[in-house]
Amino acid sequence: MTTVPKFVIGNWKMQARHEYGLELARGVAQGLRDNPPPSRLHTILCPPFTQLAGVHSELDEIGLPNEQLALGAQDCYPAASGPFTGDISPQMIKALGASYVILGHSERRQNHGETDAVIRQKVKAATAAGVTPIVCIGEHLAERNEGRAASVLASQIEGSLTRGFRGIVAYEPVWAIGSGITPSHEELQRKLTLIRALLPMRLMTDDIRVPVLYGGSVTSVQAPSIMSIEAVDGVLVGSASLEAQSFLDIITAAAEATTPQLTS
Ligand code: PGA
Numbered sequence: 346m347t348t349v350p351k352f353v354i355g356n357w358k359m360q361a362r363h364e365y366g367l368e369l370a371r372g373v374a375q376g377l378r379d380n381p382p383p384s385r386l387h388t389i390l391c392p393p394f395t396q397l398a399g400v401h402s403e404l405d406e407i408g409l410p411n412e413q414l415a416l417g418a419q420d421c422y423p424a425a426s427g428p429f430t431g432d433i434s435p436q437m438i439k440a441l442g443a444s445y446v447i448l449g450h451s452e453r454r455q456n457h458g459e460t461d462a463v464i465r466q467k468v469k470a471a472t473a474a475g476v477t478p479i480v481c482i483g484e485h486l487a488e489r490n491e492g493r494a495a496s497v498l499a500s501q502i503e504g505s506l507t508r509g510f511r512g513i514v515a516y517e518p519v520w521a522i523g524s525g526i527t528p529s530h531e532e533l534q535r536k537l538t539l540i541r542a543l544l545p546m547r548l549m550t551d552d553i554r555v556p557v558l559y560g561g562s563v564t565s566v567q568a569p570s571i572m573s574i575e576a577v578d579g580v581l582v583g584s585a586s587l588e589a590q591s592f593l594d595i596i597t598a599a600a601e602a603t604t605p606q607l608t609s
Pocket of ligand 1: 356517521522523524560561562563581582583584585
């Protein structure tokens, strides 16, 4: 079993417009430079497409290594180029300095009708372009209440991950996103253990530990307890990533919660 780094990922969504986004990126980068977390805690900023180049040059200026602070996009089209009006290819985001891409977020599944099959194509295209996919999965509240969460997660894993998938999985229960509600410690442990048990069939190996993150209403208050769950390899953060200090507080909490395992 290989060890994996821990991740704190900021998903800005369609927020943090131009000047503010640059200031936010600078604030996070300066905070990490002044107070570096353990080397195996990786931070990734995922601004809107229009901010990728600007944020990249902000990060470049501070000069932290890519493992410490990297750039990601929030989506990509499943082809390298072509007559696809309004779409952005993984090669294009890579050229702007992004080494990660969030795929299959529930807001894209809901608002753009993205199916598991479409997400799988995107995973394939991103991987071929050398961009690491961060694939979101998670059940709706009704599915959870009807006791169908396990089968939903199983079919999302089967449908949206490629065979031999190499990337990151983010468990984001739809009911926890932007609601201020997070699953209990027990529920999170149970769901992540389930996801881990389901993954080897898609990975086609038992030997690779794909990082599995949690996302949904993470703040610096919940981060220490979420990160203390053994099966959790990190957090995907929405609203609380829109302010440099609150995001840095989550990174600090994650660093503290993971330090004993990271240094053992
Ligand atoms: P939230 O969003 O932290 O604002 O709940 C998380 C996400 O959607 O990735």
